[in-house]
Amino acid sequence: MADSQSVAAPPSADERQLVEALRAGDEAAFTQLVRLYGAAMLRVAQHYVSSRAVAEEVVQEAWLGVLHGLERFEGRSSLKTWIFRILTNTAISRGEREGRTVPFSALGTGHEEEFEPAVDQSRFTTEERWSGHWSSPPVGWSAPEGRLLAAELRDVVDRAIAQLPHAQAVVIAMRDVEGFGPGEVCNVLEISESNQRVLLHRARSRVRRALEEYLKERANG
Amino acid sequence: MIAYKFLGEGKVAPFSGVTWPDQGEWLEVETVDPCRVGVHACRIAQLPYWLRPELWEVELDGEVVEGELMVVAPRGRLVRRVEAWNRDTEREFGEACAAEARKRVERSPELELFAVDVEQTAASATAFAAFATARLAELQDGPPGYDAERLRQARWLAGALAL
Amino acid sequence: MKLSRDLTCAEVVELVTEYLEGGLSSHDRERFEEHLGFCDWCVTYLEQMRQTIETTGRLREEDIDPELQDALIEAFRGWRSG
Numbered sequence: 367m368a369d370s371q372s373v374a375a376p377p378s379a380d381e382r383q384l385v386e387a388l389r390a391g392d393e394a395a396f397t398q399l400v401r402l403y404g405a406a407m408l409r410v411a412q413h414y415v416s417s418r419a420v421a422e423e424v425v426q427e428a429w430l431g432v433l434h435g436l437e438r439f440e441g442r443s444s445l446k447t448w449i450f451r452i453l454t455n456t457a458i459s460r461g462e463r464e465g466r467t468v469p470f471s472a473l474g475t476g477h478e479e480e481f482e483p484a485v486d487q488s489r490f491t492t493e494e495r496w497s498g499h500w501s502s503p504p505v506g507w508s509a510p511e512g513r514l515l516a517a518e519l520r521d522v523v524d525r526a527i528a529q530l531p532h533a534q535a536v537v538i539a540m541r542d543v544e545g546f547g548p549g550e551v552c553n554v555l556e557i558s559e560s561n562q563r564v565l566l567h568r569a570r571s572r573v574r575r576a577l578e579e580y581l582k583e584r585a586n587g
Numbered sequence: 588m589i590a591y592k593f594l595g596e597g598k599v600a601p602f603s604g605v606t607w608p609d610q611g612e613w614l615e616v617e618t619v620d621p622c623r624v625g626v627h628a629c630r631i632a633q634l635p636y637w638l639r640p641e642l643w644e645v646e647l648d649g650e651v652v653e654g655e656l657m658v659v660a661p662r663g664r665l666v667r668r669v670e671a672w673n674r675d676t677e678r679e680f681g682e683a684c685a686a687e688a689r690k691r692v693e694r695s696p697e698l699e700l701f702a703v704d705v706e707q708t709a710a711s712a713t714a715f716a717a718f719a720t721a722r723l724a725e726l727q728d729g730p731p732g733y734d735a736e737r738l739r740q741a742r743w744l745a746g747a748l749a750l
Numbered sequence: 751m752k753l754s755r756d757l758t759c760a761e762v763v764e765l766v767t768e769y770l771e772g773g774l775s776s777h778d779r780e781r782f783e784e785h786l787g788f789c790d791w792c793v794t795y796l797e798q799m800r801q802t803i804e805t806t807g808r809l810r811e812e813d814i815d816p817e818l819q820d821a822l823i824e825a826f827r828g829w830r831s832g
Contacts, residue, residue: 391830393823400822404814422818429822433829483764485795490760495700498758503791504798516808523806542806548771567767574802601793602786604800624776627783636787654780656787718788 381445389436400429403446406544407453413535414457416464424460428453447553454536454554484571507581519577526576530569537562538569588647589666590628590658591750593639598665601639610665613648625652626663631750633657635721635740638680638714642672642748671748681709683743684720687736691720695727757785762792766799 387395407428411421431452439448491501527535527543536555540546546554552562594600598607608614616625628645629637633656644667647660688705692698701723708716717740725733744750757765762785768774769782786793 393826393830396826397819397823400819401814404819404822405812406810408814408818409810422815422821425818426821426825430825430829433826483760484766485760485763487760490758495704498760499789500759500791504794506794507798507801519805520808523802524809527806527809538806542803543809545807545810563767563771563773567764570767570799570802570806571763573806574798577802577805578798602783602796604797624779636784638787654776656780656784712790714788714790 378444382441385436385439385441385445388433399449403449407450409543410450410536410539411453411457413532413539414454414461414466416466420460420464421457424457425453427460428456431456443553444550447550450540450550450554451556482568482571484567485575504578505582507577519580522576522580523573526573527569530572534565534569534572537565538573541566542570588651588658588660590630590645590647590663591634591669592628592643592645592663592665593634593637594641594643596640598641598643601637607643607665610667613662613664615662625659625661627657627659628663629657631745632738632741634744635717635737638677638717640674642669643667644669669748669750676747677713678710679747680740680743681713681716684713684716684740685709687739688720688723691723691727698723698726701726757781759785759789759792759795762786762789763795766796769796770799770803 384395384399388399404425407425408418408421411424411428412418415421415424428449432449435452439445443451489500489502490498493501527538530538537551540551540554541548548559548562551557552559555562557565594607599605600607605614605616614626626645626647628647634642636656643665645663646666647658647663649661651658651660685702685706688702692702701719704719705716705723708719721733721736721740724736728735762782765774765778765782769779774782786796
């Protein structure tokens with residue numbers, strides 16, 4: 367599989383219209399964009415900085431960056447990925463000013479060479495006949511009964527993501543919380559497809575583990 | 588073309604979790620889920636690989652691609668439920684595998700633990716018991732042994748289910 | 751060679767993400783599904799992964815905070831007149 371950065375989709379006709387309207391100072395167009403992306407931008411920003419209040423400032427700063435950068439926007443990428451790239455760059459700068467070490471390089475290089483198993487290796491047998499098969503297999507999770515458990519599980523996932531290494535948190539937030547496609551994530555974060563996949567795999571594996579542990583404790587109650 | 592499909596209880600596809608529509612209604616799989624590439628089904632020879640609670644005869648439409656262990660088509664619909672496949676037949680199938688495994692370890696006593704594995708899973712994890720029997724055959728007779736055992740299993744099923 | 755093509759459960763759990771992304775070659779996808787054909791435990795694991803993804807998706811709830819939206823529109827007006 368080619369390890370190249372994903373090609374970004376160019377803006378759709380709707381997006382081009384929005385850009386034109388923005389350049390013309392159309393407040394309705396701006397409001398539409400803010401309602402479309404604002405909440406997601408705030409959630410993503412919170413993975414880079416120390417508090418929600420700071421994340422709100424980052425979002426405001428990012429939107430100003432979008433407006434001031436409109437003249438330069440050539441449409442080589444979609445409007446959405448362009449906006450979110452401005453957001454993440456703004457968040458990184460702010461994070462660095464806060465003294466949170468969020469080196470951009472951490473997103474694309476570094477720890478992918480080290481093997482981080484999806485499941486603790488002790489859960490597979492080394493007995494020769496079935497080496498590598500489950501010795502401590504997963505137990506099926508029944509569908510969450512009631513809204514209370516559903517809310518608890520969301521909290522478990524939320525906490526688990528907050529504890530992920532930064533790069534994994536950002537990728538799973540964009541892919542699985544915000545619903546970005548793989549190409550969009552690669553374009554915004556400027557990482558390769560294979561990097562993105564490794565980070566997503568590790569993040570999802572950790573979150574699954576967190577749910578498994580929580581449900582097991584809850585069953586043993 | 589006519590083929591076969593094992594489903595979970597309630598006509599649920601085992602890997603995608605998709606529920607098949609009622610008999611006669613076509614299911615078209617679009618690539619909304621990237622790991623799905625059309626409707627999967629199997630030929631009689633491939634039945635032992637895919638055991639699940641329900642067995643259905645399916646009709647496939649469009650260009651059918653033959654894989655090693657399955658066939659894939661753009662559309663499919665359930666034609667009839669193979670009622671003869673139920674928990675009892677599954678248990679009997681498992682017992683037949685256990686008998687085969689016991690017979691085989693008579694000439695290869697060093698592989699006895701495999702026969703134990705098959706016996707222990709024959710009722711509770713029949714698909715695994717079938718696999719373990721085929722693996723035992725492979726250790727005895729090489730890859731042709733694996734194929735031969737899977738063929739025996741398929742013939743057993745075809746006979747018991749009148750396919 | 752059957753022996754060399756079989757996936758173990760430990761290998762399957764490392765391939766789950768690629769499988770769900772549609773990134774496995776058709777050959778590897780068949781091997782992956784073949785394993786699931788006889789291994790209920792890995793089927794359970796795959797199902798858990800799907801449930802994890804679904805639960806994560808439910809974190810995306812709220813619309814933008816109205817105060818933040820107002821602040822952004824103020825900023826827009828400032829930019830427009832500036």
